[in-house]
Amino acid sequence: MSPHLERLKAAGYKLTKARSTILHVIEAAGGHVTSAEVLEKVAALNPSIGRASVFRTLDLLTRLVIIRPTYPGGSTTPGYVLMPGGHHHHIICMVCNRIIEFDDCGLEGMAAALEERLHVRLEGHLLEFYGRCDRCRELPLPGSEA
Amino acid sequence: MSPHLERLKAAGYKLTKARSTILHVIEAAGGHVTSAEVLEKVAALNPSIGRASVFRTLDLLTRLVIIRPTYPGGSTTPGYVLMPGGHHHHIICMVCNRIIEFDDCGLEGMAAALEERLHVRLEGHLLEFYGRCDRCRELPLPGSEA
């Protein structure tokens, strides 16, 4: 069973068909999805799952920091990223909207320092860089020199 | 004139009443706003500015990485943060939805390393931590132990 499903269960939530299907869809998509994509793929997988459950589950997963909302450049519907281990990092190419993942970075140290200094408790983090990928690095940014 | 307005102009866009009002509202709000807040405050400041212009301008500012969309925990409408200097960092309290800003962090070094390693060009970044603030640190996370 997915560790994310186990966290749901550990938090006291029931393991339902809708929830496991939705989480499966997000994982199968590689951890980057749009609400519209989830809606579509869930419907294809199991048409008896209602749209409302998809939104309710996305909300629940967000509250648990299992996923986190982001705005992918290319889409109108909100995007979400999986946060295995409570964190995620990526680069968004502002030209072609490609997303480039990269591994960690030493933010644990910064998190610990912030916890100490600000008296907070941190559960996770999301780091996004914006720029141009290797294929687009010579192209102008969209919107520049209109 | 705001450096952000200057960037608009430098990129070839016209400096209009709508654009400067909208940017002013975002800056006056301290850099954290919701689309609904912008709509409301712009209407209060100058009722002749149409809603469509607000959304068009939010899109434009996002493409230029002058602002960046985020999801504030408390609201249903999408949020935006100002990115002075191309970057922004904050902590979101998952209990009370308070946002705690903090100053930089040494991410320039990481950005430079990523540019080298992945052959990308980076324009900015957004770093969000999720957790509990000093007032809420002893409270359970919402959604835990449902």
Next chain:
DNA sequence: ATTTATGCAAAACTTTTGCATGGGA
């Protein structure tokens, strides 16, 4: 003088709600 941006208002979607039913624990 040109060209871009605006305002208006309707249309298009996405997301949310309420309630009875079904499914986990």
Next chain:
DNA sequence: TCCCATGCAAAAGTTTTGCATAAAT
């Protein structure tokens, strides 16, 4: 058995479009 979660369908909002007009360069 009990309570949570679901599905359905309608309602509520937010965001997007199209086009003629106004404004900025």
